[in-house]
Amino acid sequence: MVRGNGPVCGAKTRQEESAEHCGLPAGWGTGHVGTGRCKLHGGKTPGQKVKAAHDIVEREVRAVLAELDVQPVDDPLTALMQLAGQVVAWQAATAVLVNRIGDEIRYEGHAGAEQLRAEVQLYERAMDRANAVLSSIARLNIEERLATISEAQAERILGAIDAVLTHLGITGAQAAEAKTVAARHLRSV
Template identity: 55%
Template sequence: MTSLRPEHADDGKPKCGAQKRQGAPGETCTFVAGWGTDHVGTGHCRLHGGNTRTQRAAARAEKAEAEARRVLATLDVAPVADPFAALSTLAGQVLAWQEAISHIVNKLGDRVRYEGASGAEQLRAEVALYERAMDRTGQILGMIAKLNIEDRMARVTERQADALVSALEAALAAAGVTGTAADEARKAAARHLRAV
């Protein structure tokens, strides 16, 4: 329970920061952020509108962002070694998400709209979520198409095959395999690479 007397943020706690109506120009409230509300530590204090619906929503968003930043700071992030594969994986995840949401929307049938508290017709959140998923899918797939990843991956594969052939040639030469036996070994390697 919050105290009746506002607590000043002089001990390093975040401040309300709202512009004071009285006092010097630019002077801001020094009470603890969110004092007198259910979101102490973020947003404006109760005296400066901290309990309005908009302020409560903004404080929840601020808390969520702070938590996300805290989690992000603890992650052990490694650089992406293969950006093409990472983008392909992301595309797969986005497509899977879109398909999952499409099943939910399909179950709604003709109930994609409802009457809100004000009496106005509203579009269900699931439909908006599906539209965003479709947009995201289009963006990722468009990005992949612009990058021409398939051709690049084919060139990478060709380079790998060339490196394998060179290694095979070196191994055959080192083993003293020449003539027909070397040709047969090359053909067998080529068949295996095509199969893989």
């Protein structure tokens, strides 16, 4: 909820006879001023702190996304392969973090409860995502599809080269040699 100069807490007040909502600035009296509930309405609870942190990151990501010149994906197969590269790199980066913490994968949290380290949780999620993306690629047989697309494109290019050679009156051995050179070059690219 936004009132006046910025977002407000917006929590329903205890006054049952009215449908009033808190008008204090969002996050007032907390470590997340400008986002979430104020300290009088649970803004300092662990759940609200996590939600506020999530909201702040989401707002930052939306701001960055608004600055990007986002274009539609013309080639989803190649985009999925690029995503797979990013996911595997992220998984490798989180593995480095887990290796740095050594045997201390757990710690004692609030009220003595044993907690799993955030690095381990990130690594587990990264492994799950890598598995999902790589399984999709394997299931969709993307490498073969990309190869088929590349071959079809190469055939169209060679057809265009053949048409140009015919138009220029180049036939016989010269035309065959030109096609061979073009095909060799296309395979190397």
